[in-house]
Structures are given as structure tokens and as C-alpha cells.
Amino acid sequence: MLVLGIETSCDETAAAIVKDGREVLSNIVYSQVEIHNQFGGVVPEIASRKHVEKISYVADMALKEANIEIDKIDAIAATYGPGLVGSLLVGLSFAKALSYAKKIPFVAINHIEGHIYANFITYPDLKPPLIVLVVSGGHTNLIILEDFDRYEVVGKTRDDAAGEAFDKVARYLGLGYPGGPAIDKAAKRGDEQKYKYPSADVDEYNFSFSGLKSAVINHVHVLQQRGEEFRIEDIAASFQKAVVDTLVEKTVKLSLETNIKKIAIAGGVAANSKLREELSKKCMQHHIQLYVPDFKYCTDNAAMIASAGYFKLIKGHTSSYNTNAVPYISLVSKKE
Template sequence: MIRILGIETSCDDTAAAVVADGQTILSNIISSQNEFHAKYGGIVPEIASRKHVELILYVIQEALDKASVTAEQLDAIAVTNRPGLVGSLLVGLCAAKSLAYCYQKPLIGINHLLGHVYANFLTHPHLEAPHLSLTVSGGHTLIMRVASPTQYEILGSTVDDAVGEAYDKVAKFLGLGFPGGPIIDNMAKTGNPDAIEFPSPLIHSDDLNFSFSGLKTAVIRYVNDEQAAGREINYPDVVASFQKAAIRVLVKKVISAAKEQRVSTVTLSGGVAANSALRETLIQDAQRAGIAVYYPPLVMCTDNGAMIAGVAYHLYQQGVRSDWHLGAYANLPE
């Protein structure tokens, strides 16, 4: 049995998990910082890194205790080192390096994007490759061709805001709270998605890229114009219409990509994968196209250590090891 500790601190969740053989989750501890960022309407990088410093050792110890494993019994220590907030990444990286050095364990740096993709391999053991992954979160909006648990190719990405970032910014502008994703998802259920025709930028482009800055601006302009005219605003209709416009382009492009790539499976991952309307729309449209859709449970959509440890198992089996010079990167190194 290969037991790996996975550490994830790429953004604002302090997470650690122990996974056996890349498939059996022995523990998966996640400490959320939402309450500390809520009053700012978004993640404050300095606060995030400071909270990681306070929590990281407690979270790691809890992960080990719940898994009934000691550090000496681990086979390797894995840590997210790219992409993400550098201050946050460095906290997890320093903790991982310290443990690996003290207990003489292999250190493996993990690409956060591979972690999100692997959440579906963890949840659906018989998931095959190649398939397409729609990875959507506060920091990423990507369509990837997944060749294996450790190999992927980015086919399309956002040219400005990530879709989750647009959700947060719209929610902040409307005074709804943070994080914006679940708030808008719930409010939209009481609204009319056809009430306002917001644009879906790049929906007719010939590539697989996305843009959500213009959609966010369209919502702001609409609300400002309605207020200036003295008209009452139906906020559930606004968020439902915004959500429809965002989801429309996500689903259209990933289905088109699946047809172009001649793959019959699409996976959904990342924090926005928890969005109920996105799941329902993607499943409906994919079924009509003869495409299967897989997505992880809610706890595996957001950042977690289990997905990091899972990827690490396959890299460990391939002989991949990181040295003490392993760095933290805000973006994927070229």
C-alpha cells in the first residue's frame, strides 16, 4: 500500500489529506477561510497566506490522525506548487519540504490543474482517458484534453476573468455576499433566466477560449441603467439571466470541443462544478450529443488535499521526484 500525504494551499483553503494507492481516501481535511474574506467581497491574498500559516500544521496533523498514519509511515509527501497565489503556495510548500526533510520522504510538486482533473478519477475509478475536462473555478476556466491522470493539453482558456471570478464580482456588486457562486446559484432558482438577454462573449468564436469580463460589465450596466431610470430591479431575474449567459457559453464550447476531438466523455471539475444549473445544462446537452458527463461530489469540487495526493501516486509510480529547489509559481511555467 502506497500512502501519500497531499497538501493544498493554492488559494484560500488550507487542506491536507492522506490517500492510499491513488484511490482510497483515508482522510481529507479542509479548513475554509470564507468568513475572513466575506466582508471584502473577494479573496485578499495577504489574509489568505496569514491564515495558512496559522492553520497548516493543525490541518496536516488532523489529516494524519484521522488516517491513523504517522509521518514515518508515509511513502511520499505531495504539495501543490503551481498555479495559485504565491504567498499561499509558499506556506504549503514550506510545510511539505520541512516534513519531507525531517522524515526523509520523497517530495512531489503537483500542478493544481491536474488535481482538479483527478477529482473525477478519484470519484469514478473506471473513468477512461482520453476525455475532455471542463475545469471551472474562481481562478480557472479551461477545456483540457486529458490523456492520463498526469497528462493533459489545454484546448481553451479564459482571456480575462475566470467564470468563478465573474460570479464573485457580480455578487459583490449586487451586495449579495461571498463566495458568489453558491449565492447566485440558489437565488437564480427563484428568478427567470429569460428575463434579460445578457451577452455570452466569444460564444460564436472559432476557438475554444472564453471571456467573462464583458458579461460582468453588462450586468453592472443594466443595474445602473435601471436604477437611473427609477425602475424596480428584480434581482433573482438578474442573477438567473447572468447565470444562463455564463453557462450557455461554457456548455456550448465543451460540447463542440468533444465533437471536434471525437471523445465521448466530458468531466466537470473545480469549484464552479458544484453549480446545479451548470451540471443540469451540461448533462442535458451532452445526452443529446451522445456524450457522457461525470462530476465529483461537492466536497471534491473545491480545493482539497485528496486530489493532490491522488495525482502524486501516479507520479510516484513513474519515478517522479522533486528536489529542495522546488518553487512556487503563480502561473504554469512555460
């Protein structure tokens, strides 16, 4: 089955062709990072206008790179939320219109769910059950994936997501946008033991990064007021350690308590080198198999959306043309 995936939830315009949910034939991403960098973050109106300009182009390029005619496509999958509503509407409207015109089945995909399926692209033989940690700019979720399209959300953030905290701290430190890679790069030159910041722990499996973010910003403010010298690299490293320690501890704990000895990570923060390193160490220590997507499938892309679409389609799920963009949708437990 050939699925055309469309992803426009934020500031990447993406299209991809995926075969049978795992084999990527093309994966085209037009990034707006340079455009939004000057503003220190994504400007929604600019993002949606750029999507309008580029959506037809990236879809055409995906078909050309895969050497596939549109009439050979079996289904179209598109992100319907969460994300920026203007951006979501561009990709969703394009996908529905193309589906209607070509009489091709259409399926709407939750963006967070899409991130999970990036692992099934990188690891063609991977099968549930497994523990999944989804960490991105807008979401932090701890999930038990019982089967394809069947999962339980065990934990989530109560406020800021991990990636959002990275962005805000990076902006305050003057490290630029996007914040995740900037913090990661600066932390490599810093001393992570220099400062002790509070944990992002809330209760058994939930997170809270708002307090941690505020603690770092307030600490830097106090140092500046006192005229004390400090290295931004040390701040970045200590902050990153506090984030990663909590993510790793809770994820491994869930794996051990459920006896599911397979952990997968997903989302933009899954590209963080410290998270990969520490989670790998803990998994080796407890004889847990760790699955980490290729870097290109960690950030927003359409291949993961096409993959998620395939696994929904083979279970008989399609979506109505009345499906609308839902900017604030959460990932909730799904049972068949």
C-alpha cells in the same frame, strides 16, 4: 502507495491521505470563508497568516483520521501554483521540510491539474481519454486528457475566469462572498429569460467573461439610473445562463469533434447546479458519458492534490527542494 497531500493555494488550509490515487482515507479542510466574507473577498495577508496557524494542525488531523503514522507515508504532494504567493509558500515550505526531515519523496502539483484528478477519486474506474472542463475562481480551461499526466489545453479564458465573473457580479449585486454559490442560489428564484446578456464566446474553444461581467454591471447601473424596478434574482439567473450556455456548448462541441464521448468537469464552478443540469441534458442528448466530482472535491481540497501526486509518482516524477511558489503559472499542454 500512501500520499499526503497539502493544499494552501488560496483561503483553505487542507491536508489529505489518499491511497493509490483514488481511495481517500482522510480529507481535512480548514476554511477561512467566514473570516474573508466581511471584506467581500480574500485578503492575501490574512490568508497566509491563517495558513501558518493551521497547517500543522490539519496535517496532524489528516494522519489521525486515516490512522496512519507519518513514517508509513510514501510521498508528499503539495500545490506550488497558481494561487496567492504567501498562501502557496506556507504549504509548499511545510511539505518540503517534512519531506526532507522524514526522507519521503516530494512532488509539486499544479493546482489546476489537481482539480482534474478529483474525478478519479469520485469515479475509481475512470480512465483517460476524456474531455475536461476546469472552471474555478481563477481559471477556465478546456482540456483533452489523453492519459494520466499527458494532456492538451485546447481552450482557455482570455481574461476573467468564470468563477471570477461570478464573484464580481455577486459583489456588485450585494449577494456576498463567495459569489458562485450566491449567484446559484439567487438564480433559482429568478427568470433566466428576463434579460439577454452577451455570450462569453471568443473563438472556437476560448472564452472571455470580462465583457459579459461588464455588460451585467452596466445594465444594472442603467436600470438604477432610470429608476426602473428589477429583481436581483432575474439578473443573477440571466447572467448565470449566459455563462453556462457558453461553457456547455464548447465542451460538448469538443467531445463530438474529437469523438471522445466522456466529459468530466472540475473546479469550484463545477458545483454550480445549472452547469451540472445543462451539461447533463446535452450529454444525454448526444450519448456522452458525464463525470461530475462530489461537491467536497469541487472546491479546493488536498485529496485532489494527493491523487495528482500519485499519478506523477508512478511515472517516476519527483520534485526538487528548489521548487518555488509560482502564483501566475498557467496550465500548458503536456506531452510525454
